[in-house]
Amino acid sequence: MIPTDPGTSALLLTACVIGITHTLMGPDHYLPFVALGKARDWSTRRILTVTLLCGIGHVAGSILLGAIGLAAGWSLGGLEAIEAVRGELAAWLLIILGLLYLIWATRNLSRSKPHEHWHGHADGEVHSHEHTHHGAHAHPHEAGQGVRSSTTAWSLFIIFVFGPCEAFIPLLLFPAFQQNGQLAVATTLVFAVSTVATMIGTVFLLSKGVQMVALKPLARYGHVMAGLVILGCGTAIHLGL
Numbered sequence: 001m002i003p004t005d006p007g008t009s010a011l012l013l014t015a016c017v018i019g020i021t022h023t024l025m026g027p028d029h030y031l032p033f034v035a036l037g038k039a040r041d042w043s044t045r046r047i048l049t050v051t052l053l054c055g056i057g058h059v060a061g062s063i064l065l066g067a068i069g070l071a072a073g074w075s076l077g078g079l080e081a082i083e084a085v086r087g088e089l090a091a092w093l094l095i096i097l098g099l100l101y102l103i104w105a106t107r108n109l110s111r112s113k114p115h116e117h118w119h120g121h122a123d124g125e126v127h128s129h130e131h132t133h134h135g136a137h138a139h140p141h142e143a144g145q146g147v148r149s150s151t152t153a154w155s156l157f158i159i160f161v162f163g164p165c166e167a168f169i170p171l172l173l174f175p176a177f178q179q180n181g182q183l184a185v186a187t188t189l190v191f192a193v194s195t196v197a198t199m200i201g202t203v204f205l206l207s208k209g210v211q212m213v214a215l216k217p218l219a220r221y222g223h224v225m226a227g228l229v230i231l232g233c234g235t236a237i238h239l240g241l
Contacts, residue, residue: 008183011171015187018167019194023202028094028163028233029058030202032156035229037203038210039105039222040152050153051203054160055196061086062165063188069169076170083164087237090163094234097155102227109224165195 023029033054037047062083069079171187 011183011187012190015171015190016194018171019191020198022165022167023195023198026237028237029055029199030206031233032094032226032230033203034206034210035226036152036156037207039226044204044207047207048200048204050156051200052196053153054157055199057157057161058163058199059165059168059192059195061161061163062168063192065164066169066188079169080166083166083169086162086164087166090159091234091237093159093162094230095238096234097152097159098227098229098231098234101152101230102224105223105227109220165191 030051033047033051036042037044037050042050065082065086066079068074069082168188168191171191
């Protein structure tokens with residue numbers, strides 16, 4: 001049974017506060033979703049669904065590691081060392097995804113660059129018009145765009161599964177060392193819900209904010225900016241910023 005003493009309340013409150021603050025302090029928890037949602041013109045529902053799934057994967061990875069560590073009798077230092085390795089791996093995966101996305105976006109941008117074509121008619125009239133080959137062939141590639149969009153979303157999910165919640169392990173181990181399984185479960189749930197809820201809330205607010213800003217002149221650069229955002233987030237994690 002979960003004790004009702006002030007220490008328990010303080011622990012649960014701490015789990016909630018850390019879940020919120022560690023999410024807000026890590027731009028990788030929300031900026032990639034906002035940038036990709038804008039670039040790929042995802043609906044708000046899809047953006048939040050992808051965010052929810054990645055958030056669940058994010059906390060589930062650390063919960064699973066913590067549970068295995070407790071069952072195997074690993075020390076706090078050992079678990080934190082594994083979390084550090086997971087963090088570095090997640091950073092490099094974000095960097096690689098950002099680079100690949102940026103390369104694809106840059107190539108796509110060059111192919112869709114507007115240019116003029118001159119045409120002559122039988123009556124001797126000559127005129128020009130501006131167009132893009134990308135736009136002219138938009139429909140045949142719609143299926144491919146959907147596949148790439150799903151691949152990007154699943155890539156983010158895998159990366160977030162590897163992404164650690166460093167602050168979670170001590171929160172879980174403290175009640176576990178007190179031999180109070182129910183308190184450990186309660187602490188886990190509070191941390192997980194606060195983390196995922198903060199991710200969803202932040203992504204929702206930022207997405208709505210971006211929609212209100214007139215970015216039409218930069219619309220064709222949306223994928224490039226999304227690649228730069230993902231690359232930047234991965235680099236920031238790698239550098240410990």
